[in-house]
Each structure stands twice: as C-alpha cells, then as structure tokens.
Amino acid sequence: MQSSIVYLDYNATTPVDDRVLERMLPFFKQQYANPSSPHLFALQAQEEIDFAQQDLAHLINCRASELTFTSGATEAINMAIKGLTYGHRKHIICASTEHNAVLECCRYMETKGYTVTYLPVDKDGIIDLKTLEDSITTDTALVCVMLVNNETGVMQDIPSIATLTHQAGAWFLCDATQAVGKIPIDVKQMQIDFMPISAHKFYGPKGIGALYTNPAIGSLEPLLHGGQQQKGMRSGTLNVPGIVGLGTAAAIAKQEMANQNKLILTLRDALEKSILEIDETFVNGHLDKRIFNTTNISLRGLHSQEMILALGNIAVSSGSACSSVTNRPSPVLRAMGLKNEDNLSAIRFSLGRFTTDHDIDYTLDRIKKIVTKLRG
Known part of the structure; x- marks a missing residue:
C-alpha cells in the first residue's frame, strides 16, 4: 500500500x-x-x-x-x-x-x-x-x-x-x-x-x-x-x-525538454489507454492537437469530485485549479458542447518531470477498483 x-x-x-x-x-x-x-x-x-x-x-x-x-x-x-x-x-x-x-x-x-x-x-x-x-x-x-x-x-x-x-x-x-x-x-x-x-x-x-x-x-x-x-x-x-x-x-527546460517530453508522453498514453478500457469513458479534446502531458477523461455516470475524494493520496483535478473548488461544470468543457452530466464526470490528469511508471500503475489500479465500487 x-x-x-x-x-x-x-x-x-x-x-x-x-x-x-x-x-x-x-x-x-x-x-x-x-x-x-x-x-x-x-x-x-x-x-x-x-x-x-x-x-x-x-x-x-x-x-x-x-x-x-x-x-x-x-x-x-x-x-x-x-x-x-x-x-x-x-x-x-x-x-x-x-x-x-x-x-x-x-x-x-x-x-x-x-x-x-x-x-x-x-x-x-x-x-x-x-x-x-x-x-x-x-x-x-x-x-x-x-x-x-x-x-x-x-x-x-x-x-x-x-x-x-x-x-x-x-x-x-x-x-x-x-x-x-x-x-x-x-x-x-x-x-x-x-x-x-x-x-x-x-x-x-x-x-x-x-x-x-x-x-x-x-x-x-x-x-x-x-x-x-x-x-x-x-x-x-x-x-x-x-x-x-x-x-x-x-x-x-531548454536543455532537457526534448528527452523529457518523450518519457512523459509515453506515461500519459499508457495511463489514458488503460482508463479508456473502462466502459463509458472518453477523452475530452482533440486527440492529436494537444500537449504531451495532459489527458482529460470523462467517466460517465460518476461525479469527478467523488472520484477525487476516493482517490485520496492521488492528486488529480476536475479542471482549472482556479475554479475546480466551485464544484460546477467546467466552462471550457461546456464551450466544447459537453452536457453537464459528462462535464461533471471529467477528471484532468497532468503528468510531469517526476512522474514514474509506478505512479501510473498505482493510479490505474486504484481507479479501476474505485470505478467498480462506485458503479456497483
């Protein structure tokens, strides 16, 4: 643990x-x-x-x-x-x-x-x-x-x-x-x-x-x-x-950016691919025209705030750090046409320089268990 x-x-x-x-x-x-x-x-x-x-x-x-x-x-x-x-x-x-x-x-x-x-x-x-x-x-x-x-x-x-x-x-x-x-x-x-x-x-x-x-x-x-x-x-x-x-x-950043980005992209893609294997999940935003470290995923039927609380020691977000505490639908996702239900189920995962393979494996294991429990 x-x-x-x-x-x-x-x-x-x-x-x-x-x-x-x-x-x-x-x-x-x-x-x-x-x-x-x-x-x-x-x-x-x-x-x-x-x-x-x-x-x-x-x-x-x-x-x-x-x-x-x-x-x-x-x-x-x-x-x-x-x-x-x-x-x-x-x-x-x-x-x-x-x-x-x-x-x-x-x-x-x-x-x-x-x-x-x-x-x-x-x-x-x-x-x-x-x-x-x-x-x-x-x-x-x-x-x-x-x-x-x-x-x-x-x-x-x-x-x-x-x-x-x-x-x-x-x-x-x-x-x-x-x-x-x-x-x-x-x-x-x-x-x-x-x-x-x-x-x-x-x-x-x-x-x-x-x-x-x-x-x-x-x-x-x-x-x-x-x-x-x-x-x-x-x-x-x-x-x-x-x-x-x-x-x-x-x-x-100038010196290390290129090599670092490849490693983070690999981790982001692994995280995203595994979460999308869960039923009723989808990525918000263009799949190609986006930065390498971010994925925003809706887990339909679940509330992001409930998920974030259940994840406990795993720090993720439901949107902008400046507005996520309001527990309201994201204006960004609303502008993209998401219905409130899917909007409120969205979680942003953003990776960085110190993210490890173990972090991703641990997160995926916790998410799958929590989704099974909440949907069950």
Whole structure:
C-alpha cells in the first residue's frame, strides 16, 4: 500500500526542481541585496537578474529587454490587456475557453466601454479560423488565444491566428502559461505580441513570472506606480530569489525538454489507454492537437469530485485549479458542447518531470477498483 502522494496535477503547479531551489537559496540569506541600490553588493544582485533574464529570453527567442518580471501570469495578463493603448479601436476578441485571468480582464474592459467577442470552439476545443476572420473588424485592437488549454491540453494554430490578427492591424496576446518550459516556443516565428509566463508551471517557484512584449507596441500604461523599476513598466523591489529561480528553471527546460517530453508522453498514453478500457469513458479534446502531458477523461455516470475524494493520496483535478473548488461544470468543457452530466464526470490528469511508471500503475489500479465500487 502506497501512502505518499502520487502527484498527477502538474498543470495546477509543479514542484520546485532541487536544482532550482539550490540556486535560489543564497539570495535569501547571503546575497540579499536590493538590486536598485548603488553599491557593489546590489550590482551583484542585478547581475544575477540579468543572467536570469537572458536565460528566459533564450528559452522563447526574444531579447532580454522585451521581458518584464511580474508576480506571475495573472499579473502579466492584466498588465497587457489593461495597459495597452487602444486608441480609437474598442473591440477585443478572445476564445471562450481562455483562462479566467483573460476572461475576467475582458469582462472588466467591457465595463470601460469596450466590446468583446467570445469565440466559440468545436467539440474538440479548436477555434475555427474562418469564424475568427469573420469576427475581426476595423475596430479590433486585440485578439487573445491561449497556446495550450490548461484543462484539456488542446493546442491552437497560433501562427495562423496571429497572421489573421496582424492582417487587420490588431495585436495578439497568447497565454502560453501551460506551454513555456514544456514545448519549444519562438515568439518571433509565432508572431506573438504579448505572452505571459509563470515559473511555477515549469518547476520554478510560485510568485514570479514575466510578460513578453513586442517592442513595436511601445510602452504600456503600468498597473503599479512607484520606484520606476523595470523602466517604469512594473515598479516595486525585484524578487531576486524568484527571478533567479525562474531563470534557472528556463535554462534547465531548454536543455532537457526534448528527452523529457518523450518519457512523459509515453506515461500519459499508457495511463489514458488503460482508463479508456473502462466502459463509458472518453477523452475530452482533440486527440492529436494537444500537449504531451495532459489527458482529460470523462467517466460517465460518476461525479469527478467523488472520484477525487476516493482517490485520496492521488492528486488529480476536475479542471482549472482556479475554479475546480466551485464544484460546477467546467466552462471550457461546456464551450466544447459537453452536457453537464459528462462535464461533471471529467477528471484532468497532468503528468510531469517526476512522474514514474509506478505512479501510473498505482493510479490505474486504484481507479479501476474505485470505478467498480462506485458503479456497483
């Protein structure tokens, strides 16, 4: 009997890699200087920030100067959507399956006089490019579509979406929170104008992230005013340990991503194949256009919350970590056309760097026993 946690909720957060933690520790106790100070001690801290910024820039193929450190992806999204100078254009488009951070910002913009179009998706969670093209007008200023959906793992055709957006003279925000550090990303090749990043999604610490901004956009209206750190884009004393952790996580991801992904994909497919052998089960989302570590499966006739409680020491999710506690049908799965019964039976399994064969075998054994018991 296994008593320790089997963690299959990597899309919610990841454990900090030991190498990341080791790199961070000196900046809590020995190298604790404020990088905004003028002395040598502070200059050393600033140098470490510069190194971390370069590592993150290298991961997504941008210049270090195009990155602004934030507290995470939510702040980065708010910074981009609320800080953009829209001029005479008053129309925003976003996918109906976006993360709440994007959706709530768009709803906020509606209270400020902007019009928002919420794009539908098909049963596989994919945006129809013709629908997007028809939705874009001469008044459109911003299009928001995430690269990898946090609940289903479904991936959108970002280069095509960006091309349609730019042809209309609008800017493109791509929430890549679930993609950075997992799959190769080139913001230039993919034509991304804004991209939020969160360290805790790829084995870095919580409370630190970044916003990539296309320099052609110019300056944003800052959310925070204060000491003019980061060229006035985001005032406040920099989180040196967090930034060092983010940079270290980025460097490790760049080096190890390819080999790691193959191993995780093998485990994900083994888990999914065995669960689908259970009667009345099916995958939510496109089977091919999705990230390697995620599967969202409905077990018809069962309630996901009941399953999660019964699984006990196996950590899985019924949807987004930000909304799963509400015990309501997932808006993402609803947008894909799932009936409430099937929606409420969905469980997201998301694997990661430290998932083992034993974790998968143990999980499958428990799931099959629990399903038999609950259905019986």
